[in-house]
Amino acid sequence: MSEKVRHSSAATLERILAAARDAFAEHGFDRARLDSIAKAAGVTKQLVYHYFKTKEELYGVVLDRVSDEVRAMLDDPDFDRMPPVDAVGVLIERIIQAYVERPYIIGMTIDQDLHGGEHISRRSKYMPTLRQFIAERVAPMLERGSAEGVFRPGIDPRLFYWSIFALASAAFTQRWAMSQSSGIDFAGEQGIALWREHVRTFALQAISPPALPG
Structure with missing residues (x-):
């Protein structure tokens, strides 16, 4: 050829x-x-x-490609060298930026949840590498934060990751309801910037150590 x-x-x-x-x-x-x-x-x-x-085969290939894109956007070897507070902020920024730059992720994410992941191929590396990302990037940043006294100890990295992912992506997957109920335009740059800062502040406050009495 x-x-x-x-x-x-x-x-x-x-x-x-x-x-x-x-x-x-x-x-x-x-x-x-x-x-x-x-x-x-x-x-x-x-x-x-x-x-x-088949359509199933086509969907599986598309889903694998989208999953690879998202995983590549989220990961950053510099996470290991960043101050823990900065690393959490960058992770939230990367989640939001993935949805900004690739709006098709919204529909694919919702549709696959509705189908219970049945079209994710057995050969897909998405779930194994996502587990690896949580274990090798998220868990260490939480452990370092705890050791430095800026995060409370004992935070489950799996629950933390999915908490911030769900919160950060809500302005995209729930955009209409959030915009209508709040009066904030989450389709615009200002609304997204406001949500980005809110998620960052909310997440860091949630994992901060308790204030000392007195």
């Missing part, structure tokens, strides 16, 4: 995956249609089937 043909095939595959990602994010797995995905990608439905035998 010539280099030109390989490049053309790779570009076609990328268009299909991008169109599928957007369709799954907007409509969910159940309502996304392969013929609509093919049309958006500028290819035939038969060509989509050439690359992917």
Whole structure:
């Protein structure tokens, strides 16, 4: 196969995956249609089937790619060298920035929760590497914070990670309800900045050691 043909095939595959990602994010797995995905990608439905035998297989590949993107955005080797308070702030910032830069994560996250993760492939490294991230990045930052006296001891890193992830992502997954009930536009930069600072302050206060009496 010539280099030109390989490049053309790779570009076609990328268009299909991008169109599928957007369709799954907007409509969910159940309502996304392969013929609509093919049309958006500028290819035939038969060509989509050439690359992917079923919609389930296509969804699994898209989900793996999105998961890899999110994991790469969250991790940072500098976490180990940052002051613990700064590391928590950067982690929250990275969660929020992932949703800002990749809005399709919102729909994919909600849809996969509705399906109980059934489309996450067995070969996917998402869950193993997420567990590794919590164990090797989040747990040490909490332990260092405790040793330095800025965090209270005994914080479960798994519960802490999912608490801040759920809180940080709420302005995106619950944007309409939050905006309507609060009068704050969480679709705008000011609303997101306000939420970012709130989550950071809330999280750090929650894990701070208790004040000494007197």
